[in-house]
Amino acid sequence: MLNFLGSMKTLCDGMTRRDMLKVGALGVGGLTLTDLLRAEQVAGSNGKSAKSVIMVYMCGAPGHQDMYDLKMNAPAEIRGEFRPVPTNVPGIEICEHMPRMAAIMDKLVPLRSVYGSPDGDHDSFICYTGRSKRQQPPGGWPSVGSTVSKVLGSRNKAVPPFVGLSPDTGHPPYGSPGLPGYLGVPHSAFRPSGPGRADMVLNGIDATRLDDRKALLASVDQIRREADATGKMSGMDSLARQAFEILTSSKLVEALDLSKEDAATRERYGKGDPKNFGDGAPRNLEHFLMARRLIEAGARVVTLNFGRWDFHSDNFNGMKNTHLPPFDQGLSALIEDLHARGLANDVMVCAWGEFGRTPRINPEAGRDHWPQVGGGVLAGGGIRAGQVIGATDRLGAEITERPIHFAEVIATLYQHLGIDLETKLNDLAGRPQYVVDGKKPLPELV
16 A cells, blocks of 8 residues: 555554555555566666567466367267357358457467466466476566566556556466566566555645655665665665656556546447456456556556356356357457557467366366367467467367467567567576576467
8 A cells, every 4th residue: 555644653563654654565465666666677678669468367268169169070068059150261260159359350360279287277377477387496487477577677667567457366366467486576467456556646645745755755764774784775765766756657547547538449348347257357348448558558568367267067158148248349349459559569469268178068068177278369469360370189179280388379479579588587596597498489470
């Protein structure tokens, strides 16, 4: 929380409220905004690059064969009840419950052969890192957003480089925006969801009073610095200045204010449902619009988490009545909007889940976990769209053409952002680690 406290009232631990003056967490539990802004001190930061990424994590993993890879020649217990519809690209068909995406297939690349989930656990980790949680280096693997924060820093000092739009969820990995791993909390996602958002504006405090509080913060930090024998306080002055820059700029708050958009645009995106779906994420269509606005304001990576696709029972009702229509609306509106605003070459969009679903429909009319193969979709970034990459067998059970590892997609995102794949970052043991280990970008997209 952002606190500008003028009272000298003593708290129960003996400290005064002024001693507790700080620029606060703003939605990242326990982290200060100053912590998050350490990313600004990265050597070689390329603040001028406009390249960015929006990643949609589809919590719980939707069935590839019910979206992009329908198997009409398979037996009924595998085929299911959905039917394919033609798209605006001859020869490519997708699920009938995604008509808006079918109409813009020339701007999309469905992936039908994604693999790499080692055990079929429900975890966003592999989507955000391209890596398994097994045998991690000290500190753990960092997510795409955290890596970009470290390597590139901010495009605009008033906007964090990495923003995560999901609120907390009942199953914590469903609400994760991507973790910082060995890069540490300064490269965590800025999370504007929740009550911390109200603390991004200077309610009742003008610039003069803010300067007074800023001076007070400097004096308190000076006392702390003089008493600090570890040296951890060194460099805090510049970080605090950057925190105040965010507070005194309207750029971030305006990006989060959807009332700035015209009614037609907001209607095209829709509202969806801001409440969490079970123990999963919301089906909040306004997050798609907010992601676009944050990218325009200067964010480099925005992640948003959508729904709960883990339909072990009643799969087809769940998909067609609660998930596919809003997903179809939100993602298609985002992609169309990026093209209409001249952003399609600069912004790459990736939407996927952590694995696929079983070919055979279970007795509860659901599909279970199937890590052997999953799917996803890419758009933007100047890629060669209007094609499908990968294929599976007649049952949708095994990959038959062009296996696509999660890390290859992550490598593609890094290449789009201008990050050299030979870049190494030190883990907590001081050992250098490649941002992507042994995988290359998808050549089909060039």
